[in-house]
Amino acid sequence: MLKKDFWYDLPKELIAQEPADPRDSARMMVLDRKSSKIEHAVFHDLPRYLEKGDLLVVNNSKVLPARLLGTKVPTGAVCELLLLRQVKGDTWECLARPGKRMQVGTKVSFGDGTLTAVVDKTLPDGNKFVTFTYDTETLYEKLDEFGKMPLPPYITKQLEDQSQYQTVYAKELGSAAAPTAGLHFTPELMDTLRAGGVNIAEVTLHVGLGTFRPVSEDDIEDHQMHSEWYSVSQETADLINATRAAGHRVIAVGTTSCRTLEAVWARYGKIIPCSGNTDIFIYPGVELHAIDGLITNFHLPESTLIMLISAFYGYEKTMAAYRVAVEERYRFFSFGDAMLIR
Structure with a gap:
């Protein structure tokens, strides 16, 4: 496929300059992989779309004020x-x-x-x-x-509070950018999810600046991904494997959590406790094995991130969903609204 296949027109005013307040008041587009149905919700509605026994996998990497x-x-x-x-x-x-x-x-x-x-x-x-x-x-x-937070170049407004660019569960210092899908969570929402029987597991992937680097090659298969360090604990591996064995869903929070799990699966054929570096590139035609659902944001045109979404949800359906998001005036990129693919 070509890079230009992942282009879409985005009005500049839809690029979010600050996070939703409160965080879980962001809008959420819900996409059903089987029916292709699109629903419009708010992020604090997330518990309605999850079931007891489901597992959310979050990236606990903390952004350096670098x-x-x-x-x-x-x-x-x-x-x-x-x-x-x-x-x-x-x-x-x-x-x-x-x-x-x-x-x-x-x-x-x-x-x-x-x-x-x-x-x-x-x-x-x-x-x-x-x-x-x-x-x-x-x-x-x-x-x-x-130090100051290394905000993406498309965010021109200065942060009032540097914690706005950290997830509430961030703990492992090392990222040059936030795993932004997790910015929508509040401690209260996480408590509500746990009370409903949804489990939460942590992985670490330190997000590199390469996440903002554009794809320069016309043929996307010629693109070389940047390498990032990741870690999966014994506890997390056990939780993931127990969830799958019980017939429940593993839902990655963010493309970084997704890439971590898929990198482990690609290397070992299963999820095991491990750490290392990965430059895995997920695009249409690459099969995903480790996840059943994905929470993510709306990503830049022609980016490796929208290519990952297209691999999981399908190219045509992904680009159609993005057109709907523009029509419905969703907020885009790091501080923007959310998407749940289930």
Whole structure:
């Protein structure tokens, strides 16, 4: 299939600039895989569409406030680093701006100067290996002090509260972007689901900045996915396998949870406790084995995410649902409305 097959027209005003308040007041499009029926609901209606014994699998990765604005030493020129992944110790792979002016040996100071960085190496794609020095026990403390959330480029409004870009169950630091399908959950909604007999299991997949990178090849099969680290615990593997054995549904919350489970299945032929890196690319023609349902947001045209949805729900039905979403004025992308495919 071609990249252009996944294009749809989206009015700019439908790109959500802030999350729904309260979170579970976002709208939810409900898609039935068997009947192709489309329903329009609100996210706090989710318990109506789930059954006792169903399992939600959420991604508990926590977003790093990884965007650092600083100045070059000694010139004072303004620059920016975005931490992508920890290489070793205090050395991180970073996206640097302006990249061409931050050559090896460049020193950058942040805030009051108690956090500094030196560029060690420029990678072929222009990213940098950077080593940080700080006066606290961990770098994370300095990120909490000086860092900002690395919001997607289509969100131009500044956050009033950085927690708006974290799920309520986030705990494992390491993502450069939020697993946004989970942003709709509130503690109260999760309590309601548990009280109704719906189980909740956690996986970890640290979302990389590559999630925002566009597909550049015309033929989507030529696209190379970015690699991301994931982990599945013994407890989660046991819950998933017990749910399937009992004839209940495993529903992934977000494409990251879906990719985690499908990566494990692709490697081992079943769900087992494990961790590693995955660059799995799911698009129409790739069969999904590990999930029975999916909660997700509305994704960018021509993105790998809308391709994943098309693999699970069907290409024609997915593109038709997106046209309905535009007509019905749903809110799109990271802070937008939700879709439940069951």
